[in-house]
Amino acid sequence: MTAGPTTVTSPWFVRPPSADRPARLFCFPFAGAGASAFSAWPAGIGDVEVCPVQLPGRENRLAHPHYGSYGKLAADLVEPLTPWLDRPFAFFAHCAGALPAFETVVRLAELGLPGPRCLFVSGQTAPHDAAQDRMLTMTEDELRAELESFLRGRGIEPRPDMVELGMAVLLRDLAAAREYRRTEPVAVDCPVVVLHWRDDPGTSLAGLEGWRRYADSVDIRVVDGGRYDFMDAPGDLLNQVTAWR
Numbered sequence: 001m002t003a004g005p006t007t008v009t010s011p012w013f014v015r016p017p018s019a020d021r022p023a024r025l026f027c028f029p030f031a032g033a034g035a036s037a038f039s040a041w042p043a044g045i046g047d048v049e050v051c052p053v054q055l056p057g058r059e060n061r062l063a064h065p066h067y068g069s070y071g072k073l074a075a076d077l078v079e080p081l082t083p084w085l086d087r088p089f090a091f092f093a094h095c096a097g098a099l100p101a102f103e104t105v106v107r108l109a110e111l112g113l114p115g116p117r118c119l120f121v122s123g124q125t126a127p128h129d130a131a132q133d134r135m136l137t138m139t140e141d142e143l144r145a146e147l148e149s150f151l152r153g154r155g156i157e158p159r160p161d162m163v164e165l166g167m168a169v170l171l172r173d174l175a176a177a178r179e180y181r182r183t184e185p186v187a188v189d190c191p192v193v194v195l196h197w198r199d200d201p202g203t204s205l206a207g208l209e210g211w212r213r214y215a216d217s218v219d220i221r222v223v224d225g226g227r228y229d230f231m232d233a234p235g236d237l238l239n240q241v242t243a244w245r
Contacts, residue, residue, distance in 0.1 A: 011061055012080040014052050021049040023088045023245055026081070026116075030095035031135070031177060032147070032170030034059035037094070041233045048242045051084070053077070055100075058169045066172045067100075070180045074103035082113060090118040092241050094230055096133065096177050098124035102214070105188045115190055118244040119215075122195040122230055123203050126210030127182040134202060136178055143170060150228065185210075191217035193240070200227040 009016050014035045017024060025048050029037040035052035036059060043050055055073065057066035067073035081104070093101035098121040108115050125132060138146065147166050151158040192215040194208050205220065212218045223237060230237055 010080040011056070011064065012054055012077065014054055014060075015043075017051050017084045018049055021047050023048045024051050024084060024090075025049065025241060026084075026089060026091050027052045028091065028093035028097035028101040029053070029055065030097050031173040032058075032166060033097075034061075034169075037231055038233075040231055041238075045238050045242045046245070048090075048245060057172060062169075067176065069176050070100040070103050073100045073176075074107045077104055078107055078111065078113070081108075085114040088117050088245070089114075090116045090120065090241070090244050092120040092122065093124070094122040095124050095227075096130075096173070098122065099127055099130055099177070099180055102127060102188070105190065106186055109189065115188070117190060119188065119190055119192045120195065120241050121192060121211060123197055123200055123227055125203065125207050126185070126214060127180075128185060128213075129207070129210045130177065130180055130182075132207075133177065135174060140167070140171070143167065143174075153228065154231070185213040187213075188215050191215060191219065191244075194218065194220045195237075195240070196220065196222050197225050197227055197229065198222055199225060199229075202227055 021044055027038045027050060029035060035054040038050065038052040041050050054061055055067060056064035067076060091101045091105065101119065105115055105119055135143065144163060144167055147163060147170060148158040151162070192211055194211045196203060196205050196208055205222070208220055211220070221240065225234060
């Protein structure tokens with residue numbers, strides 16, 4: 001096994017991936033969020049290293065230009081990601097983060113680079129159904145209320161400056177989501193595991209069936225909890241996202 005360049009740092013990762021663990025799980029956050037969505041996750045789950053991906057235009061990359069589109073995001077991510085594909089890996093992506101994660105899988109295959117052993121999709125409809133996301137039709141006032149509700153649900157009192165900053169990131173992310181179009185499914189070589197959160201009113205089991213057109217092996221599973229409970233790193237979820245090992 002060839003060790004990755006552990007001395008190299010990249011703004012795309014909150015910490016340089018390590019050579020110590022034999023497998024990696026790259027984690028993509030949802031719209032409006034950054035790598036801190038995975039701050040409660042352990043650095044490693046057994047022999048699998050957790051590697052949160054930090055997208056430009058948020059948190060410690062706030063000064064970096066926004067990615068603009070999912071296609072560009074996938075293309076830009078390939079170069080910093082490539083050195084870390086030297087061992088088995090998987091992708092976990094929540095909500096709208098699943099779309100650029102999927103596009104990254106497609107891009108890696110197009111370039112003849114190693115692909116993930118599994119793509120985990122959490123609470124997100126298939127790419128050809130992405131335009132049905134309820135957040136894409138919400139007004140700014142409705143989005144602001146949604147953001148404030150999310151913060152309170154995480155035990156954070158939403159200060160006006162915090163909300164305005166969060167809105168700026170969210171609106172740019174949603175603009176990219178509105179622009180995204182993939183009308184014809186493209187099958188990936190890896191299995192796809194689609195996770196439906198039992199208490200998530202924003203998605204339904206039937207609404208996730210579209211993923212069956214994107215891989216020969218698609219498994220749709222129900223997990224206990226609400227839309228954002230993945231952030232608390234529940235044990236059942238961590239077991240599932242490392243079962244590919």
